[in-house]
Amino acid sequence: MSESQLLKVRREKLDKLRELGVNPYGGKFETTHVPGVLRANFEEEKTVRVAGRIVALRDMGKSQFFDIADLDGKIQCFLNQKAVGEETFEVFKQLDIGDWIGIEGETFITRMGEPTVKAVSITVLSKSLRPLPDKWHGVTDPQIRYRQRYLDLISNERSREVFKLRSQMVAAMRAFLQERGFLEVETPMLQDVPGGAAAQPFQTHHNALGMDLYLRIAPELFLKRLLVGGFTKVFELNRNFRNEGISRRHNPEFTMLEAYWAYADFEQMADLVEEMICSLAETFCGGLLIEHKNEEGEVTRTINLSRPWKRTPYVDLVRGAGGDDFFYLTPEGRRERCAELGVEVSPEMEDYEVVQQVFEKLVEEKTFDPCFVTHVPKELVPLAKQNPDNEAVVDVYELIINGVEISPGYSELNDPLVQRERLEHQAGEETQKIDEDFLLALEYGMPPAGGIGVGIDRLIMMLTGAESIRDVVLFPQLRRKEE
C-alpha cells in the first residue's frame, strides 16, 4: 500500500475515535509503573496503570495481545472484548502499532509464562498517523537513523541502549569529579579569540556589539583564568565546535570534558583519568574487558583496560615503529624511512611533523589497549610545561585507546613569559591564535596545575563498541536534505 493510502487509513481511524467521543491526543495520565520495570519486578494480581507506545499487536479476534513500550522496556497487555465491553473494544479497534496509550488493568501471567496486564480500561494518549519501521529489522538506512533518530530509537534496541548508557556514563563522570571536590562551571562558547587548541572555528556575528565572534574550539583558556581566580579543582563538560571535516570519528560539534587540578601534575591527572574510565567500565560494561562486536554478534576486538595502564615515552614508541636508528637519521633520512614504511609525508612538513606522522600511522592507529604516551615534543603542545630534564619535550600524556587519542593531560604551563614565547613561536601548519587576555591573566599568577581533556564521544564509542561517532551522537550533523 502506498504511503498516502497508509496515512489515509490512519486519518480515518483518527476521525473514528473522535466520533466515538475519544480525544486521540489525551492529556495527563497517572501511572503506577513503567513498562520495563513492571515486567522486571513482576507481581501477579496487582492493579496497575502503565503507559507506552504500542509496538506489537497480536489480534486473536475477541482477544487482543499487544506490547506497550518506552525507552526502558516493554510489557505485554491483554484486552478481551467481553471483559472491557463493546465500546472500549471499538475504540481499541481504531488503534495501530505506533499509538501511545495508557492502560489500567490487573497483572497476570499467561499460559506461555508472559507477564501481562489485563486491561480494564484504555486511554488514548496519542494517535500515530504514520507507520513504524519494520518491527523485526528496525531501520537500517543511515539517513533515516540519523535524520529521524526517534525512529531509530523506537525500532532499534541497541540504539536505545547506547544512548541510555551515554547519559548514565556522563552523569557518572560528573559524579566522579564532584565526589573528588571538582566544581563544574560553564565558560563562554562564544569567544572573541578561539583558543586552547589548533582548529578551524565557526564564525558568527553579534549584532548589538557589532563584532564577529567564534564558537569555541576548546574551553581551556577560560578554565585556566578560573585557576588564576582561585578555583583549585574545576571542570567543564560540554560542547566544542570545530569547522573541519566530518568522518566516522569527527562531528563538527562534539563533547569534551576538561578538568584542572591546582598543584597537581600530568601524572596525577593520568591516575585520575585511568581511575575514572575504569570505574565507568566496571559500572556499565561489566568489567575491564571491552568487547566490540559486529552485526552478527561476533567479537571483532577486545580492549583490555586492566590497570596499571602502560606509560611510554613518545620517542620510544616512534623508535619501535620507525627503527632504532630513527632519531639518528638526518631529516631527509627520516623522510626516506617514511617512504619505506609506507607513511605518506608532504614536502611542507617540518621534521617534527614527519615524526608525528609516523606516530599517528604506525603507533596510534595500531594501539587498542590503553597507553599513556609521555614526553611529547614541545612543538605539538604549546600550552604544557617543558620537562625539567629535557627542554625538547613537555610534561604531558596523550592517552591512546581503541586506535584514537581519547584524552590528553598536561602539567599546565603557568609561566606567562614562556607561554607568550611558545604561542608566538609556534611552527607548522596548525597554530593557535594568541589570546592576550589569557596571557594577561597568567601574569597575575596561575597556580601550577594538572589538566585533562577527555573526548566524550570517542570514549563512549570505545566503551560501547560503536563504529561511528554518529552512533553515539543523537543528532549528528548531516548535509541539508534537498527536496
Next chain:
RNA sequence: GGACGGGUAGCUCAGUCGGUAGAGCAGUUGGCUUUUAACCAAUUGGUCCUGGGUUCGAGUCCCAGCCCGUCCA
C-alpha cells in the same frame, strides 16, 4: 578531491542470461477468547535515485550526474 560499495513498495530485502516488478513485515477484509517475529485465507501497494544512450525490449548493459556509506588524501 580519488578508489570501492550501495540507492527497487511505508520498513527490511531478493531480482538469474537483457524478456510481464518479487518476498517478508506493516496495511485492508474475513476467521480465531492465553498469543508473542501469533497463526490461517484473501487482498491493496512501485518515479526500480535522476537524465541520456545501446536495444525490438533496460531494475539489469554503457555514459553523465545526485545522494549515502567506507577507505584514502
